Amino acid sequence: MTKEKNQETHEQPEYEVEIPSREQLLEAVEARLKPTTFEEIIERFKLTDERQHIGVKRRLRAMERDGQLIYTKANAYGLPSRMNLIKGRIIGHRDGFGFCKPDEGGADLFISPNQMYTVMHGDRVLVQEQGKDSKGRREGRIVRVIEPREGNIVGRFFIDHDLGVVVPDDSRLNQDILVPEEARNGARHGQIVVVKVTHRPNRRTSPIGEVVEILGEHMAPGMEIEIAIREHDIPTEWSxxxxxxxxxxxxxxxxxxxxxxxxxxxxxxxxxxxxxxxxxxxxxxxxxxxxxxxxxxxxxxxxxxxxxxxxxxxxxxxxxxxxxxxxxxxxxxxxxxxxxxxxxxxxxxxxxxxxxxxxxxxxxxxxxxxxxxxxxxxxxxxxxxxxxxxxxxxxxxxxxxxxxxxxxxxxxxxxxxxxxxxxxxxxxxxxxxxxxxxxxxxxxxxxxxxxxxxxxxxxxxxxxxxxxxxxxxxxxxxxxxxxxxxHEPPASERLTNFRSFLSELGLTLKGGDDPSPADYAEVLEQVRERPDAELIQTMLLRSMQQAVYSPDNAGHFGLxxxxxxxxxxxxxxxxxxxxxxxxxxxxxxxxxxxxxxxxxxxxxxxxxxxxxxxxxxxxxxxxxxxRQVDEWLKCEYMQDHIGEEFGGVIASVTNFGLFIRIDDLHIDGLIHVSSLDNDYYHFDNEKHLLIGENSRRVYRLGDKVRIRVRSVNLDERKIDLALLAAESPAGKDRMAGGWKKDEAAGDKAGQQPPRKKNKQQKKAHVKAKRAKVEAKRKAMKGKKKR
Incomplete structure (x- = not known):
């Protein structure tokens, strides 16, 4: 037994009484085959004092908040582990859905947009696994928020039909925050503000908040730093x-x-x-x-x-x-x-x-x-x-x-x-x-x-x-x-992906399931003079784990x-x-x-x-x-270059498009899949490429491209690009099945791969082409005379 001092509610204690500890309460619930009622807990520990009852209730509520216990619809306390409940943190996505990252590790659980209405990015929650979605991902249902996200939210304040709204700068927070007139505190339309959430969202209403700080105008110099500092809760004031x-x-x-x-x-x-x-x-x-x-x-x-x-x-x-x-x-x-x-x-x-x-x-x-x-x-x-x-x-x-x-x-x-x-x-x-x-x-x-x-x-x-x-x-x-x-060795999944990427380029990482730093160093040495060396190095870095601080020495793999x-x-x-x-x-x-x-x-x-x-x-x-500030500044810089053309390289391939790293500037922009040549494109995750279903055109990591800057969205820190031309590192456009197509020759998308010609056929083909060109030239000359 421990003495209850109202610590869970952070109030001053009015009394001291002996009540069961958290460990004792958990043992009591674990000992029963089914969830335990409050009355059964009181009876088990023979608690007769009313003050003990109040203390135990407070402790049980605190255990609920921390996700140690679940209060069921049958008015009993159960164990999350026996209810297939998983504790984790919500990671929002700009498109409305989200993921739950389990505290105990393992694959993230997909959270549907409908489920995301009641939670916010950063919340710690209890989730019940609901099988797999149509894409084969583990899917979860929100059971309870056990720890709401900490910190205020930075966003842009708008007035729409006399209603104050803050649109969060962090795209992972995909719910706008309503601000009543009395909670605006002088904020003007278009300004960047810091808002405190006063009412959490539910299935019927958006979150409601109060403006607690006005940072200034949207494009004011240094505003990107002020936003990043507050979004990431970086302390700036000394006590x-x-x-x-x-x-x-x-x-x-x-x-x-x-x-x-x-x-x-x-x-x-x-x-x-x-x-x-x-x-x-x-x-x-x-x-x-x-x-x-x-x-x-x-x-x-x-x-x-x-x-x-x-x-x-x-x-x-x-x-x-x-x-x-x-x-x-x-x-x-x-x-x-x-x-x-x-x-x-x-x-x-x-x-x-x-x-x-x-x-x-x-x-x-x-x-x-x-x-x-x-x-x-x-x-x-x-x-x-x-x-x-x-x-x-x-x-x-x-x-x-x-x-x-x-x-x-x-x-x-x-x-x-x-x-x-x-x-x-x-x-x-x-x-x-x-x-x-x-x-x-x-x-x-x-x-x-x-x-x-x-x-x-x-x-x-x-x-x-x-x-x-x-x-x-x-x-x-x-x-x-x-x-x-x-710095620990690469995890198996990253290692597999990196090997798959290398194989597409005709390279091999030695070492089997346990490659050494020497094996990685050998790859870097092999590609040092290649035009795609920087990209290969980037992918190698992505395959690595992040270095951390630990009291247990596990060595430094990279060094x-x-x-x-x-x-x-x-x-x-x-x-x-x-x-x-x-x-x-x-x-x-x-x-x-x-x-x-x-x-x-x-x-x-x-x-x-x-x-x-x-x-x-x-x-x-x-x-x-x-990184957030760098992305914002790069977008601001590219606003002055809309419509201009640049060379670049495909730095990442996704199911929704190609990320291009612009030469010299080292700025990444997106060519959305919808803006590629008219076709159905299929994404190969293992080989990091997009394949056109009909044209058989292939876009893969390392391909050189020529792009035009279409638009820049500062709020979302996105640069949209248009593809003008693409070629593999060898100098030709890659096609599925090994067929390489020369863009300059004017071949049409969807054309079937040509059969191999013998020497006589090649000579005849060249002769016919020259005759065609000469006929066209004469025709043009005749037009000029007329």
Missing amino acids: AKTEQEVARVAETVPEEAYADRIDLRALKLITIDGEDSRDFDDAVCAEREGDGWRLWVAIADVSYYVRPNTALDKDALERGNSVYFPNFVVPMLPEKLSNGLCSLNPDVDRLCMVAEMKVSAHGKLQHSKFYPAVMKSHARLTYTKVAAMLDGDPKLRQEYDHVLSNVEELHNLFKVLKRARQARHAIEFETLETRFIFNAERKIESIEPVRRNVAHTIIEECMIMANVATARLIEEHDEAGALFRV ALDEYAHFTSPIRRYPDLVLHRAIKSLLKKQQGPSKALEGAWMYPDEQLDELGEHCSMTERRADDAT
Whole structure:
């Protein structure tokens, strides 16, 4: 028995009485062959006090809300598992239907549009499986909403026949929200607003809401970021307590913080970042030592300033990571720390945690040690400058002569680290990123590729080495709980789809059911010079699982490493901060307490599990939000290019059309199946292609196309394209059955494949064609004379 304190209703307790716990109540229901009534529960536990009856009712209602019990039409409590009920989360679709993603995993359940009337995207529900639909999908019926979606909704406010309506920006929320006149709070027609749902939808009425914030006009500069921040519930405000804590932080390193730290201020540590970077959390230095190198990776000691369980720590944990939008950042830490006291700015003292490593001539990590230190960055270099210095730029080499030997040794070390990476067959992606160039009105002037150079890979290899050294340290000491960066091998279904895709291109992935990173690396090496290499790489990436944070080390498949953890960016990633605290805990245990090790913290296992899930979620949240903003900005940019023609490649094939990646711009648009040549098209999911039933025309991944931009829908972030011409990578249009048709020859759709001609037939065919052309030319000449 436990004492009931009204915790389920979040009210102040008026009394304390002994009532059964949730576990005891579940056991009581499980013990019976049929659902249990309230009276039977009271009798079983011999509860005679009226206050106990009230307490048990409240607890049972809370168990209902959490989906632990179901209250049946027979006024009894039953177990969802015995009623074939599945707990899951609703995922809406723009076309009105939806899916339920089960909490326990497995295939999603299809939810019909009729069932979706009573729920909203993001709700947690109980669903009863109803067999399969016409397409063979598991279908479900909504039994109950056990946890309504959290957060307000962003949308565009309209007034239609004196009725206020908010159309959600998120297309997965396919129900418009009605807003009574008294709940508009000054919102005007066409504005972007944030609405709070006050009445949930049911089968007869739409959801009703109240405007709680007016973001501004629809096309206002920066509006796409404001929308994404709110749609994805990204925290942007610091708590009052956090602001008070930050206000007490000094502008310079406090004198007492120097105690018990190794002084590295004379070491020629440098930072290498992008031109527009403002938070520098890593500095590097390499020196020759025998036939190998000694490498120092110094990382900002954020854990000294951000102590566990403070208001600042709680706010940082809630954010989980910094979120980088074009020309705007939502930081994990307040600017005073992220761009100031924690940032390794040049020529100022900074506190740091150091990974000092001995690396062999073959790029193997031989030894490492960790310690708190004080440092001074000797130069703030950029990737562009370092690449130019290594290319021999005399002006830059003279300007940075005092750190030139460090730069050159870093480059020499990088060469052996790269060879070691290739030897272990890490999967090397050559991704091409783009960035938006804005004008003074924050409108996009152009979209430019971001090219990686040797300096990017130098820093990347140094950070990987430090992350490996840290992961090994944690692996060796079980008591030091921290989060590993885990990237598991591809799941079987994705692997099958990827192999099917490769087979269509005449390629093979070795390794059977358990391919190694080497098998993937071999595919990338084979296609490196192919014109469709980027597409193949994209499909390879899609076949991979997403990396996550976990206290259980399962290795990093993509990097071909047995252990890997994130140590190098505690300013912008919370898992790195967790790792720094764990390292300090180890050092404190080995060396005893010291001023330099303040901020150490040992996390219990159950807390690490929660941290891993939370940090993985905030990372996905940031990716989704930034992707949404990028899509919106690309649509805005393409509005000025409606009617223009571009080259592209088929990047994805679906049953409703072809997604085309436009060359150079890396923008995706859709050619809807209804706009293709007049025919019935059939979708082959395994081979990623559309086949015309009569024309036998085939559209498949990797085919090059010529398109025209038909229209752009900013609200739905969609770009509609029209197909002008298509050809396979070999230069000819692909046809089913191996027949390749030359579009330029003017062949008609639906024509049967020609029989193979012998040499004499070919000569006769060419002669007849020439005669036809000559006759046409003479006829035209005669017309001109007349």
